[in-house]
Amino acid sequence: METLLLxxxxxxxxxxxxxxxxxVEEAFAAYENGDAQMPAKSYIDLPQYNGDFRSMPAYLDAGEWDAAGVKWVNVHTDNVEVHNLPTVMGTIIYSDPTNAFPLSVMDGTTVTRLRTGAAAAVATDYLAVDDATTMGIVGAGVQSYTQLEAISEVRPIDTVVVSDLSEERVAAFIDRFEDEFDVQPGSIEEAAACDVLSTVTPVEEPIVKREWVGDHTHINAMGADAKGKHELDDQILLDSTLVIDDHDQTTHSGEINVPYSQGVLTDADIHGAIGEIVIGAKDGRTEETGITVFDSTGLAIQDIATAHVVYEHAKENDNGYPFELVDTEV
Structure with a gap:
């Protein structure tokens, strides 16, 4: 047996x-139904290198398929400037749950971008107004691209407002999408007034004010992935139908981590988990729903669900580089 390098x-x-x-939608459902195992994300903090490592294992049984694996990922904020490397890099080992054979070793950085966009799309599908045509994006880094690519699969987006401190990043984003959408540079205030808003920044002080947000805007809060990060005004969270991906992760390192730790926000303010909405245990958007927020921290089940898609199609298409990683002679 050979392992496939992708x-x-x-x-x-x-x-x-x-x-x-x-x-990813099936993964959310499996997790909510108790058909997944996802030990807590573990961290190796490396302040001397201004970075950290994260280990994210998971197993899920989605009914027609099951999958297991682990993502080894970093966040080193000096990488681009100092080492000419991406800030975030990941590697996924995707294994056969029946016998533990490593079926594939694949680029986890791209998987992360894809599943992050897909998670926002699942939330948008359940929480945004049906006729959402405008989308705001705050933060035009690498994660912003898959936000638009994924969300435009579930809503008829035609106009995009992109806001970033870097004019170069805004220009690159517009250059990528201008043939498919009406993409405009704009302020955070203009982006927040759109039907759908995705925030993809690493800030620790809120940059989106309550008064800027449309009455029925759906917000994907994607940037907070560590303690202290916080993109949205607390009042937005208090006034919204607030949906999370995982209670432990969001209260520790998601968008709600700061107001939750301060007692400004409590469990009573959380509408439910996205998995509960996917399986029908909690309502998504109704006629009475106003602002909605999805607090996404990124779950290992999303990575492994995406790795499953990649591996199965790679086999079908005869892609990748097979190699002998395990000596199967016993």
Whole structure:
């Protein structure tokens, strides 16, 4: 038996966004139904290198398929400037749950971008108004691209307002999407007034004010992934139908971590988990719903669900580089 090595190009070729969105939705359902195992994300903090490592294992049984694996990922904020490397890099080991054989080693950085966009798309599908045509994006880094790519699969987005401190990042984003959408540079205030808003920044002080947000805007709060990060005005969270991905992770390192730790926000202010909405245990958007917020920290089940899609299509398409990682002679 051979292990399949899949690089960035292989992952992109074999992970069509509609398939990834469907797999991530199935992962949310499996997790909520108790058909998944996802030990807590573990951290190795390296302040001397201005970074950290994170280990994210998971197993899920989605009914027609099951999958297991682990993502080893970092966040080193000096990488681009000092080392000419991405801030975030990941590697996924995708294994056969029946016998533990490592079926694939694949680029986890691209998987992370894809599943993050897909998670926002699942939340948008359940929480945004049906006729959402405008989308605001705050933060035009690498994660912003899959936000638009995924969300436009579930809503008829035609106009996009992108806001970032870097004019170069805004220009690159517009250059990528101007043939598909009406993409405009704008302020955070203009982005927040759109039907759908995705915030993808690493800030620790809120940058989106309550008075800027539309009456029925759906917000994907994607940037907070560590303690102290906080993109949205507390009043937005208090006034919204607030949906999380995982209670432990969001209260520790998600968008709600700061107001939750301060007692400004409590469990009573949380409408439910996205998995509860997917399986029908909690309502998504109704006629009475106003602002909605999805607090996404990123779950290992999303990574493994996406890795499943990539691996299965790579086999079908004969992509990748098979190699002998395990000596199968026993």
């Amino acid at each position: 690089n960035r190009a292989d992952v992109l070729e074999n992970a069509q966004m509609p398939d990834v969105i469907r797999a």
